Amino acid sequence: MKVTTRASCADPSDPLALTVDQATTAIRDALTPLVGDQQVAIRAALGRVLATDCISPIDVPGHTNSAMDGYALVGSELPKDGVRDYLVVATALAGQCITQACAPGECVRIMTGAPMPPGTDTVVMQEQAERLDDDRVRLDARHRTGQNVRQAGEDIRRGTQVFAAGRRLAPADLGVLASLGFAELRVRRRPRVAFFSTGDELRSIGEPLGEGEIYDSNRYTLYAMLDELGVEIMDLGVVKDDRQALHSAFVQASAEADVVITSGGVSVGEADYTKEILGGLGEMAFWTIAMKPGRPLTFGRLGDAAFFGLPGNPVAVMLTFQQFVRPALRYLASGHWPTPLVIEARSGVALKKRPGRFEFVRGILAYDGQGRAEVRPSGAQGSGILTSMSRANCFILLDEDCAGVVEGELVRVQPFAIEI
DSSP states (O other), rough: OOOOOOHHHHHHHHHHOOHHHHHHHHHHHHHHOOOOEEEEEEGOOOOBBBOOOESSOOSSSSEEESSSEEEEEEGGSOSSSEEEEEEEEEEEEOOOOOOOOTTEEEEEEOOTHHHHOOOOOOEEEEGSSSSSSSSSSEEEEEOOOOTEEEESSBBBBBBOOOEEEEEEEHHHHHHHHHTTTTEEEEEEEHHHHHHEOOOOTTTOOOOOTTTTTEEEOOOHHHHHHHHHTOOOOEEEEEEEEEHHHHHHHHHHHHHHEEEEEEEEOSTTTHHHHHHHHHHHHHHEEEEBBSSSSSSSSEEEEETTTTEEEEEHHHHHHHIIIIIIIHHHHHHHHHHOOOBBBOOEEESOOOOOOOOSSEEEEEEEEEEESSSSSEEOOOSSSOTTOOOHHOOOSEEEEEEEEEOBTTTTTTEEEEEOOBOO
């Protein structure tokens, strides 16, 4: 009798497995960006996503001003050759307006940010002027008309769009909006994410460990990655491999969250009642993905919530979160699916690999003595070795066709959490 077995994680390839790109596309196509917004103070808006376009109510700068400490004068008065002496007739400070115009042979001492005096259009920085006495300066012929002056509205014009709806606000963005006088901003509501771990062997921190039991690290890495994204977090703890407990947890999570994430217990080959519960509450796809680590992944819907069932191994949890869950949450929050930054670097060591799967090697990206980017593995690559993620700052990307890398060969590298 012939026995047919399904490909395992030890096999180099699985003809029934999805590629990483296929899984990404399927997830993106199944999601719809969230609706709903709220008004928040600008200090509370870091990392939030704009719900409306921001239109400038003013010019920035609001007035033509000096970009340097120096001397303001009429550009046509600059010497064409040799030197020329000027009488200093006034001093212009930031926040003060000088009404006195400069006659031929006159200039105004001016500070950075001060409005340009009437008729002047040029500033000579103080380091390039020779002070003769309290009332006179000498300038040479190296200067040009219009230098060191910031024109009104040269950064932002009144009525122009500064940021479009859907932008995730960075620190510099808040500075720009503050310069326009925005005290509050309309932002999209944040995704609500519920998560829990499953497994009879898991114990929470503070509990004694019995034989074969382990502390649940996945909830802490998941919490940290979710917190970094600025979503609303619901930590439902550790749920035992019990039909009623799992059913209650899934019902509670799907009723209160936009996204539900579990680690462990929902991959192919796990308890039948887990898949039965998920199937009864929603629509699930139990996938194998041609990648290492992180081969099993469950994705679907629990009621109105999107569901991600991540593998149980700690590194696989972090990898599948970074590659699939993180961009999905960004997409739900903003309508934009981010693209991770990928660069090239020289491999500092030879890397073994068989064709068939996409491998994400945890790596340390640095620069060698010649200033070239170089990368090497961060240590042993087992999917349970979480310290390899702690030491790493990137993934080395080895695609399905790669049959290994020789030392010094260029490889593609994905630095952690840098997106375009």
